[in-house]
Amino acid sequence: MSAYLDWSDEYATGIQAIDGEHQTLFMMVNALHGAMENDLGNEELAGLFRRLTLYVDSHFAREERLMRAAAYEGFDGHVRQHRALTKTLRRLATEFEADPENFATEDLLDFLKNWLSQHVLKTDMDYVPCLQAATE
């Protein structure tokens, strides 16, 4: 059975630490989707949402450390994308907590699915040659 957000080789950067964290992010989005599908309730959703947000923060911090260490030329643009997502997630978390009954969890999931898959496929892939060269 396929998951809501399926991992496949096309998402692999070849940088082990990053791929492991990306897979965890995919799993967390799938967990959130499962909780919604199975009507596990707002408390459960809020907890998963909060955990995902914290994990995104630590993952972005790690990527940013690696990019800075490699003096990646696309650092600023990449970080701008990270900050935009972080800001949106914070806003959505606040909205959810204020009025969970009227919160469109499905839209949040669609947004996360699209954002993550596009960011990994394009923006993250762009730093791969630079990061690999820096660790060789």
Ligand SMILES: [Fe+2]
């Ligand atoms: Fe990134």
